[in-house]
Amino acid sequence: MPMLLIKGSFKVSERAKPDGDTVPFVPDDPADWKLVPGCKRILPAADGHANIRLEGVDALETHYGGSYGPDQHQPIGLAHRAADELLKWLGFTGIVRGADETVTLTPAAVPGFILTRGTDVFGRCVALVGRGAPPGCTGYEIDVDEALVKKTANHHLLSLGLAYPTFYKGFPVRLRDVLATAARQARESTPPLGVWAEDVTRSGVKITGMTSLTADDGAVVLPKLFRRLKEYLDLDPMDPSLACFPSYLAGGADEFRIPPDTKRIIGLQNVVEITDGNTVRMTHQPEEIVFEEK
Known part of the structure; x- marks a missing residue:
């Protein structure tokens, strides 16, 4: 190219x-x-x-x-x-x-x-x-x-x-x-x-507040996921619940594809999973996702 x-x-x-x-x-x-x-x-x-x-x-x-x-x-x-x-x-x-x-x-x-x-x-x-x-x-x-x-x-x-x-x-x-x-x-x-020695992007991390991600021994996750979590938790620092996180991601409307599929996907909630109330993980490796440029 x-x-x-x-x-x-x-x-x-x-x-x-x-x-x-x-x-x-x-x-x-x-x-x-x-x-x-x-x-x-x-x-x-x-x-x-x-x-x-x-x-x-x-x-x-x-x-x-x-x-x-x-x-x-x-x-x-x-x-x-x-x-x-x-x-x-x-x-x-x-x-x-x-x-x-x-x-x-x-x-x-x-x-x-x-x-x-x-x-x-x-x-x-x-x-x-x-x-x-x-x-x-x-x-x-x-x-x-x-x-x-x-x-x-x-x-x-x-x-x-x-x-x-x-x-x-x-x-x-x-x-x-x-x-x-x-x-x-x-x-x-x-x-x-x-980072791969400590990465928990796929295995999941329990979120109890920002310190779960920011402490020196905090969870190591994909920076894009960190940024979205930080923005979400900043809306109400006293409430670490991730109950509304999928809706927040849907509102962010990140657009991407997962090759070889050419279908356009809107919202990271499609590749983010919440389990046990406050444990978050991504369902794909980062190199499998190709974002649209907006």
Whole structure:
């Protein structure tokens, strides 16, 4: 699949709070941001950077606010491992993390490139992330094959089990399969790698409040499920009952397919199961679900 290649550098500014699936990027030519397709244009910061959302990757949340309530995080040790591994892989050699999640890095910036098919509905650039010299000329589309995907940070994080695969319809099947295979191998490794050693997305977790998900020893679940649970529980922090959670998910109207079936499914309640009143689980592995881009 042709993707736009942009050459530049990864630079984490002062007071930034990088996580395991988002990293700031500055093109060598800031005008290259105008070449990125999508429903919303990228609005770079004063220093020319914009945040890159890693294609096909969803890491544990380090600070998620949602529509209601204060920021919350998933088990922070694993969340930090993903964020730190991404930075180290890109070439940062010194990572100092403050108590407020801000980081100081050495060196100040590292060279690299992105391969993007465009922006998402929030105006974020979604891309495959590469380090060092690019495989083509900046500002032009190049063909991205399976071998090139395996050289990206996206593949690296999934191969170590430090993030979950989360796919959207516009990402080509053959490239999606490369990332899905990396995630599956990490999960099926003996012992399972990264998040998979503790993941209870399929087996289920009993919810007694937000601390079930946010304590250092809290349950490790798919970040998308965590975000939906956090938003739901924030509506009434004193009531951890999940009785109305399926209805809440139906109202959210996430749209997805479960290939090879092409039927469009509306609402995560179709792949989320509530048992024993307050135990929640997903009925499919994350790489089996392909979300629609809205």
